[in-house]
Structure formats: structure tokens, C-alpha cells
Amino acid sequence: MPVQPSPEDLSVILTRIGLEVESLEKFESVKGSLEGLVIGEVLTAVQHPNADKLKLTTVNTGGPEPLNIVCGAPNVAVGQKVVVAPIGATIYPLSGEPMTMKKAKIRGEESQGMICAEDEIGLGSSHAGILVLDAALQPGTPAREIFKPVQDWIYEIGLTPNRMDAMSHIGVARDVCAYYNNLENTRQYQAKLPVIPELPKAATPLSISVSVENTAACPRYAGVSITGVQTAPSPDWLRNKLLAIGVRPINNIVDITNFILHETGQPLHAFNADAITGSKVIVKNLPAGTPFVTLDGKERKLDAADLMICNGNSEPMCIAGVFGGLHSGVTDTTHNIFLESACFTGTGIRASSFRHGLRTDAATRFEKGVDISNAVFVLQRAAALICELAGGKIASEITDVYPQAKPKTEVTATWAYIKKLSGKEYSKEKISNILASLGFEILAETPEHLKVNVPYSKPDISIPADIVEEIMRIDGLDNVEIPSQVLITPAITARPDRETVREKIAGYLAGNGFNEIFTNSITNSKYFTPEVLERTVKMINNLSADLDVMRPSMLETGLESIAYNLNRKNEDLLFFEFGKTYATTGQGQYQETEHLCLYLTGRKRPESWLYEAAPVDFYFMKGYVGNVLAQLGIRSLQWAELEVDGLQFAWQINGNGQALVQLGAVSGPRLKQFDIKQPVWFADINWQAVLAALPKKDTFYSEIPKFPAVRRDLALVLDKQVRFADVEAAARTVKSSLLQHINLFDVFESEKLGANKRSYAVSFTFQDTQKTLTDKEIDAVMDKLVKTFETQLQAQIRK
The missing domain is CATH 2.40.50.140 (Nucleic acid-binding proteins)
Structure with a gap:
């Protein structure tokens, strides 16, 4: 006896069996x-x-x-x-x-x-x-x-990509029947399939033969000829059914194929039979570059991998499973049609669909897999409706090219595995009942295991875990009891813990006004030079023309986010992003590198009555980069100037014998590429190198020294090419535990100093944690510093 749960109850049932209902809306034709x-x-x-x-x-x-x-x-x-x-x-x-x-x-x-x-x-x-x-x-x-x-209820179901079996009304009904069978411990509930009546025969036959040359890409192809068709608007009941699910009615022939697509999950295609030259359909691949005009009126150049439905002259009529052709489509004047119900392999359909930018409902279903056993039944169902609603008559026998019947998938699962993975002790009777209700064929039941044949309607099921998932969802995931005790084994993680370190730095940056962004790791090849693209990982089936490579750099996707914000008048930006870049050195040889990137633009300090606005600059970026490394206990860093594509005024920070950071201002040409009209500063932190450079020991806090620090200043006259980093590095060669800090507090240039000369005013801070320093101790270290500067840097000490 049929059951009719209320819309609200059915919503709960669907969610319980893994078909999450995201919305429930009432449909009214008026x-x-x-x-x-x-x-x-x-x-x-x-x-x-x-x-x-x-x-x-x-x-x-x-x-x-x-x-x-x-x-x-x-x-x-x-x-x-x-x-x-x-x-x-x-x-x-x-x-x-x-x-x-x-x-x-x-x-x-x-x-x-x-x-x-x-x-x-x-x-x-x-x-x-x-x-x-x-x-x-x-x-x-x-x-x-x-x-x-007409009134109806529309359920919006959030399907996971593997649930091809639930992409049809009959498939969902089959799951609901399985739920009721499990609930009442019976097998009486079954999805009711449409009855195929005896179809009227045409007085004059119209025979169209079928030849499948590429059986690997098209394992099954069925078709039938129908004559005397009258193309007209669909009746109200059919129009309302389509409108309820958001499909625009077109005419009775197209509407019938769309209706059956959603009813059964099987895509169909109707050809104008009079346009099939030679009364023959050939399923084959054509040479690359063959022109083909699709239904939308656009001419497309075919790829050699595109599977095509051709006429007797090998002229293309349809991209198989994707999109029809303009010259063979059904029009208002069409009276004879050839109806196709076929199965195509998902990988080829997906590639053709993306290659030509044609993401159709048919392609979506074929790429996920369709029920190959259903092809002839669906063809009969569609033919019956065309005869009923369009006045057609069957003018040929059904052609079914199915040279090698697809074997059913066999899966064996042990009872112990089912219990272990599900966390519940299911009775063998319950398991058998659930699987049989879903269309599984029970091949064997032993004290140790269960063997089943998987129905053709579930092409995603191939391993024991899939069987356990089916059992659990039909019985209800909420029926798995939560144990009163949780027994776990303490886990030992490597130190430092990567996630803890990442969370620490993310917290630091967010606490200082940064916003974390997440950008697409697939990006546009036009951003990069041919030299960079030689090492770039290219997408085989790119999502669109603008998303065709795995990003070799984090800079470009970050600039996209900055441009998006600037175009919306959000001009003061501090962004950080954890992400990965990709590169290749040959077939099968790929590198994946983790990064932490900082992006700064706009003002670091807005204007107010107290002070003027201040834009972000190199030192603002340098401070944050230095603080990130200091937070991780990474010190003893070396700075080196750098020339790198996309950046100017660029520097590299080295530590632990390898490059840790590259930072600088984004170059003008790169900013122009993204239509950005204000300076942007960028820092690329090699996160893998930073993790490898982390101290192996914990960093402990120490109490504030009781004894005062002492500062001494030196004015060093140096050649202009000598950087402060060189001064700092030379000072560190003086091994002294008393020297705590070195700071540059003034830079002076004058002709009085001499040609090509510059004066650095540098302060040195000394401190002993055990006692008060004496002038003699400090003077001794200062003398060593002076000699070092004079020897290594040819410095002159200004008196």
C-alpha cells in the first residue's frame, strides 16, 4: 500500500538517510x-x-x-x-x-x-x-x-558528488522505500515505475541504423524512430512539473526529454530524423579542428577526443552526451524524430564539456555515471509520452547496440568490518533487508562475510566501506549509539606541532589588524611569462579559460583580492594567506611548496587631528615580517638584496642556511596588470623553510634583569655602498655576552665627510644579568668593536 508522508516528515526522512534537505518550498502554479x-x-x-x-x-x-x-x-x-x-x-x-x-x-x-x-x-x-x-x-x-x-512541494537536496543514484525522482523514491522497509522490517515498499503501454505503430516504417565505432566511449546506444510528431506547447501538467523544478518549458518534445531526465536520471536526445543523411547514425571521433555548429548557433572546432554522433556521411550532428547540433535539432516544423538513449563514459564527457564550455544537465549526469541497464526502459518511457502528447507513432524496432554487457560489481564485506566501521551491531537480517531494498543482489552470506552484487544504478559503490555507508544511512546515522565511555590512546606528535605554530602566527597577525584571505590555487596563465609557464603545472580539464594552471606564485591571486577590494573603495588593506604553490620539472615530477604571504596597501595610520595619514612602507612590512620570525624564535638573520620578477626594492632574508623570506614592493607593470593604482607591499615567507628553521628546544621566559643597561654611541663614516646590515654583521663577530642590542638611529650625508661617504650613528646596548657593568668592561668591548669596524669595513670614527 502506498505511503504518503507529510512534506515535513518526508523532509526529515530524506535528511536522515543522507539526502540533506536544504530547503522545502511550496510550489503553486497560480x-x-x-x-x-x-x-x-x-x-x-x-x-x-x-x-x-x-x-x-x-x-x-x-x-x-x-x-x-x-x-x-x-x-x-x-x-x-x-x-x-x-x-x-x-x-x-x-x-x-x-x-x-x-x-x-x-x-x-x-x-x-x-x-x-x-x-x-x-x-x-x-x-x-x-x-x-x-x-x-x-x-x-x-x-x-x-x-x-497545481500545488506541490519542492525539496532542495544538497547531494554529495558521488550520489548519482539520487539525481532522479525515482532514485530518491527508491531510498525512501528502503527506509520504510527497514522501519517496518519488510520488503513490500518499492519505487513504482511508470507502466509502458502498447505503442501505436506507424503505417510506413522509418528505419535508421546505428553503428558505434568507439565502444569504449559509448558502451551502449539505443534508439527508435517516431513519425507523425506534432511539435506544440506541452500540456499544463507537464509544464507545471518542469516549472516546479526550475526548468523552462519549450515544446512537448524537449519538455518530455527534460521531464524524463529528472524522473529517471537518464539523458535523452531527439534528432530531426529527416536531417539524418543516409538514414544512419554513427558514433565516432572526428579529426581535430572539424567545425561543428551547436544549437546555440556558435561554430566550435572539435577535438580529436570529442565523441560525436554523426550521420551517414560522418557529418557531426551532436557532441555525444553534451550538446546537440543546430542542423539536426527538433524544430516547430519537425514531424519525424530519432530518439536516442545512450550511455557514455564519464571521463570523456567531462573533458568535452569543459573543453567547449558547455555545462549541461546531460553532461553532469553522464560524467557521474548513469544506469546502463536503464537505457531501453527510458527510451520506451519517452516514446510512450511522445506518442501520447505529440501524436507520434513508432516507425521502427528499438535498436540496442550493447556489444559487451557490463558485469555487475561484486563487493565482499565481513560482518566484523561492518561493525568496526559503523560502530554498531546490526543484525544480519537487517543488513540483508536494507541492501535488498536498495537493489543489491545478495550472493552469499556466511558466518564471516556477506557478498553482494551492486545494482547498475549505484556506479560509485566498489569497496566494503561503501556498503557500510549504505547500511548506516538507511538505518539512520542518528541511530548509532554514542558510547558512555571513550577509550583513546594518547597520541605523540612531532614537535614543533605544525598546526600549533600556524595558529600562533595567524593569531598574531589577526590581532594586529590583518585579515586572512583564501584564494584559488588554480589561476590564469596570462599572468605569467613564458619562462615561468615552462615550469608551471597546467590543468588538463581546466574549469574555464581563466582558470587553467596551478599557481606558481601566491602574488597574483593575492593581487586579485586586493583589486576586488580597491574597486569597492576598501583601500587600507592588511592581508595574510597560508597557501601552496606548484611547479613541475617534467612528466610526473611535481613540487608543492607551502607559503605564508603578507599583502599591505593603503595607510598604516589614518589621518586625524593629532597627526597626518601615513602610508604603508618597506619598514612597516619589515617590522611585521621580523616579528613573525621573532614569534617563532628564529634569529640570526641575514639580509641580501634581491632581483625577482614582479617586485622592486626587493630583499631576501636568509636563516639556517636557506632563504626564508622574499619581500618588496610590487612592481608597476604587475600592478597595472591588475589595474591597481596604489603601492602594494608583498612578503612571501617560505613556510616549509621556516618550520625547518624552528628551534628544537622550547623558548623560556626569564625574569627582568635587576641591573641597569648601558648605552654607548658611535658615529661611523663609511662608503655609501656599506649597508647597516654589514655594520650589524661585523658587530656580531665580536663575541661578547654583554652586547644585547644594536640600533641605527641616524644617517648623515655631507660633502664634508668626503666623496661617496655616509655617516651612520649607531647605538650599542650592554647589560650583565649578574652585576652592574663598569666603564672598564664596556670600554673593552667598545675597543674591539671599533677595531672590527676599522678592519672589516674601513670605517672612520667621528669624534
């Missing part, structure tokens, strides 16, 4: 379903005393007293049967907001409702006058009984 509207009879119609274009009417709506209604329609007349919206009823016009009827006075006369035009209640687009109905209708009859507006 908004409001004419609720509260009734049939009325116009008893009187006289001129309104205060308005030339209005009439005063009395209308019998089946109540004890007729209603007084002011009507402005030019065609209202005594004796008409009309649609009336009485007080309290709500109407839903095709345009405008819903309106609830209230008692009103119009030009001084009372009006107790409204006599409706068809556009005012959603039945049509005409507003020429009120809707006049059959004179035999009885006043007081609800309007919904006359017009019978």
Missing part, C-alpha cells in the same frame, strides 16, 4: 492557489453616480445577501459569471504586491470586494477587462475547484 476566491453572478450593473468609468454592481456569491462591488471594467454586464475576491481574500497579481480585500468606499459608494481580471489573480496577462466564465457555473463555487491550480 500564486495563492486562488484561495478565498469564488464564482459570482452579476445581478445588476448601473453607472456610478460620481465617476464616469465606474459601475455599481450587485453580485451573487452564494451567500445570504448579494455583494455591492464597485467595478471599473468596461466589459462588466448583468448575467456574467465572474471571479470575485470578497472581503478577507488575498489576490496575487502578476505584477505588484499581494492585496487583501477590505471594505472600502470608492467615490462615496461602498464596495465589498473585487470582480477580477485574469492578470489580477495570476491566471493570465490580460487586463482588458474582467474574466468572464461559463454561464453554467454555480455562484459560490470556490474558484480553485474550477481552475484547479
Whole structure:
């Protein structure tokens, strides 16, 4: 006996068995379903005393007293049967907001409702006058009984990519039946398939032969000829079914194929049989570059890997499983069709679909896999509807090219494995019942294991874990008991823990005003030079023309985010991103590198009454990079100038014998590439190298020294090419535990210093944690520093 759960109950059931209902909406072919509207009879119609274009009417709506209604329609007349919206009823016009009827006075006369035009209640687009109905209708009859507006419920299901079996109404119904069978411990519930009636035969046969040259890409191809077809708009029931699921009705032939696609999950294609030259269909590949005009009127150059449906002259008529051709499609003048129901391999369909940018419903289903056993049944179902709704007659036997029947997948799972993976002790009877209800064939049951044949409708199932998933979802994931005790083995993780380090740095940056971004690791090849692209990983089946390579650099995707924000007047940006870059040195040889990147642009300090605005600059970026490394305990860094594509004023920070960071200003040409008109600073931290450079020991805090620090200053006259980094490096060669800090606090240039000379004012901070320093101890270290600067840097000490 059929069961009819309420929409809310069915929503819960679907979610429980793994078909998560994301929304549940009521569909109405007529908004409001004419609720509260009734049939009325116009008893009187006289001129309104205060308005030339209005009439005063009395209308019998089946109540004890007729209603007084002011009507402005030019065609209202005594004796008409009309649609009336009485007080309290709500109407839903095709345009405008819903309106609830209230008692009103119009030009001084009372009006107790409204006599409706068809556009005012959603039945049509005409507003020429009120809707006049059959004179035999009885006043007081609800309007919904006359017009019978369709109501339905639409379930929006968030399917996971592997659930091809649930991409059809019959597939979902099969799961619901399995749920009820499990609930009641029975096998009586089954999805009811449409009955195929005896089909009318055409007096004159139309034979079209089929040849499949590429059986690997097309393992099964079925077709049938239908003549005498009359292309016309579909009946209301079919139009409403399609509108309910968001499909636009076109004509009866196209609508039938779309309807069956969603009903069964099997794509169909109808050809104009008169356009099939040679009365022959050939499934084959054509040479690369062959031109083909698709249904949208565009000429496309075919790839040698595109599987094509061709006519007897090997001329292309359709990209198999993807999109039809302009010259073989069904039109309003088509009377003879050849209907195709085929199975194509998913990998080839997906490649062709992306290659030509044609993401159709058919391609989506073929690339996930269709039920190969269903091809002929679906063909018969579609042919029956075409004969019923389009007046067609069957003009040939069904052709079914299926040279090698696909074997069913065998899966064996032990009872112990099912218990271990699910965490629940299922009875063998329950497991068998669930699997049989889903279409699995039980091959063997032993004390140790269960062997089944997987139905063709579930091509994603191939391993024991898949069987366990089917059992668990039909029985209900919420039926797996949560144990009262959780027994775990303590895990030993390598130190430092990568995730902890990453979280620490992310927390530091976020706490300092940075926003974390996540950009696509697939990007556009046009951003990069031919030299870079030689080492870049290219997509075989790229998602679009703009997303065709794995990014070799993090800079470009970050600039996309900056440009997006700048275009929306969000101009002060501090971004950070953890991500990966990719490279290749040959076939099968790939490198994946982790990065932490910082992006700065705009102002580091907005203007106020207290101080002027200050833009981000190199030292602002340098400070954050230095703080990130300091947070991780990485010190003893070496700075080196760098020339790198895309950056100017670039530097590289080395530590632990390898490059850790590259930073600098994004170059003008690169900014122009993204239409960015303000400076951007970029730092690329090699996260893998940073993790390798982390100290192996914990960093402990120490108490604040009790003894004071002492500062001494030196003014060093040096050649201009000597950098402060060289001064700092030379100072560190003086091995002294007393020297705590070195700082550059002034830079001076003058002709008095000499040609090509510069003066650095440098402070040195000394401190001993055990005692107060004496001048003698400090002077000794200062003497060593002076000698080092004079020897290594040829410095002159300014007195």
C-alpha cells in the first residue's frame, strides 16, 4: 500500500538517510492557489453616480445577501459569471504586491470586494477587462475547484558528488522505500515505475541504423524512430512539473526529454530524423579542428577526443552526451524524430564539456555515471509520452547496440568490518533487508562475510566501506549509539606541532589588524611569462579559460583580492594567506611548496587631528615580517638584496642556511596588470623553510634583569655602498655576552665627510644579568668593536 508522508516528515526522512534537505518550498502554479476566491453572478450593473468609468454592481456569491462591488471594467454586464475576491481574500497579481480585500468606499459608494481580471489573480496577462466564465457555473463555487491550480512541494537536496543514484525522482523514491522497509522490517515498499503501454505503430516504417565505432566511449546506444510528431506547447501538467523544478518549458518534445531526465536520471536526445543523411547514425571521433555548429548557433572546432554522433556521411550532428547540433535539432516544423538513449563514459564527457564550455544537465549526469541497464526502459518511457502528447507513432524496432554487457560489481564485506566501521551491531537480517531494498543482489552470506552484487544504478559503490555507508544511512546515522565511555590512546606528535605554530602566527597577525584571505590555487596563465609557464603545472580539464594552471606564485591571486577590494573603495588593506604553490620539472615530477604571504596597501595610520595619514612602507612590512620570525624564535638573520620578477626594492632574508623570506614592493607593470593604482607591499615567507628553521628546544621566559643597561654611541663614516646590515654583521663577530642590542638611529650625508661617504650613528646596548657593568668592561668591548669596524669595513670614527 502506498505511503504518503507529510512534506515535513518526508523532509526529515530524506535528511536522515543522507539526502540533506536544504530547503522545502511550496510550489503553486497560480500564486495563492486562488484561495478565498469564488464564482459570482452579476445581478445588476448601473453607472456610478460620481465617476464616469465606474459601475455599481450587485453580485451573487452564494451567500445570504448579494455583494455591492464597485467595478471599473468596461466589459462588466448583468448575467456574467465572474471571479470575485470578497472581503478577507488575498489576490496575487502578476505584477505588484499581494492585496487583501477590505471594505472600502470608492467615490462615496461602498464596495465589498473585487470582480477580477485574469492578470489580477495570476491566471493570465490580460487586463482588458474582467474574466468572464461559463454561464453554467454555480455562484459560490470556490474558484480553485474550477481552475484547479497545481500545488506541490519542492525539496532542495544538497547531494554529495558521488550520489548519482539520487539525481532522479525515482532514485530518491527508491531510498525512501528502503527506509520504510527497514522501519517496518519488510520488503513490500518499492519505487513504482511508470507502466509502458502498447505503442501505436506507424503505417510506413522509418528505419535508421546505428553503428558505434568507439565502444569504449559509448558502451551502449539505443534508439527508435517516431513519425507523425506534432511539435506544440506541452500540456499544463507537464509544464507545471518542469516549472516546479526550475526548468523552462519549450515544446512537448524537449519538455518530455527534460521531464524524463529528472524522473529517471537518464539523458535523452531527439534528432530531426529527416536531417539524418543516409538514414544512419554513427558514433565516432572526428579529426581535430572539424567545425561543428551547436544549437546555440556558435561554430566550435572539435577535438580529436570529442565523441560525436554523426550521420551517414560522418557529418557531426551532436557532441555525444553534451550538446546537440543546430542542423539536426527538433524544430516547430519537425514531424519525424530519432530518439536516442545512450550511455557514455564519464571521463570523456567531462573533458568535452569543459573543453567547449558547455555545462549541461546531460553532461553532469553522464560524467557521474548513469544506469546502463536503464537505457531501453527510458527510451520506451519517452516514446510512450511522445506518442501520447505529440501524436507520434513508432516507425521502427528499438535498436540496442550493447556489444559487451557490463558485469555487475561484486563487493565482499565481513560482518566484523561492518561493525568496526559503523560502530554498531546490526543484525544480519537487517543488513540483508536494507541492501535488498536498495537493489543489491545478495550472493552469499556466511558466518564471516556477506557478498553482494551492486545494482547498475549505484556506479560509485566498489569497496566494503561503501556498503557500510549504505547500511548506516538507511538505518539512520542518528541511530548509532554514542558510547558512555571513550577509550583513546594518547597520541605523540612531532614537535614543533605544525598546526600549533600556524595558529600562533595567524593569531598574531589577526590581532594586529590583518585579515586572512583564501584564494584559488588554480589561476590564469596570462599572468605569467613564458619562462615561468615552462615550469608551471597546467590543468588538463581546466574549469574555464581563466582558470587553467596551478599557481606558481601566491602574488597574483593575492593581487586579485586586493583589486576586488580597491574597486569597492576598501583601500587600507592588511592581508595574510597560508597557501601552496606548484611547479613541475617534467612528466610526473611535481613540487608543492607551502607559503605564508603578507599583502599591505593603503595607510598604516589614518589621518586625524593629532597627526597626518601615513602610508604603508618597506619598514612597516619589515617590522611585521621580523616579528613573525621573532614569534617563532628564529634569529640570526641575514639580509641580501634581491632581483625577482614582479617586485622592486626587493630583499631576501636568509636563516639556517636557506632563504626564508622574499619581500618588496610590487612592481608597476604587475600592478597595472591588475589595474591597481596604489603601492602594494608583498612578503612571501617560505613556510616549509621556516618550520625547518624552528628551534628544537622550547623558548623560556626569564625574569627582568635587576641591573641597569648601558648605552654607548658611535658615529661611523663609511662608503655609501656599506649597508647597516654589514655594520650589524661585523658587530656580531665580536663575541661578547654583554652586547644585547644594536640600533641605527641616524644617517648623515655631507660633502664634508668626503666623496661617496655616509655617516651612520649607531647605538650599542650592554647589560650583565649578574652585576652592574663598569666603564672598564664596556670600554673593552667598545675597543674591539671599533677595531672590527676599522678592519672589516674601513670605517672612520667621528669624534
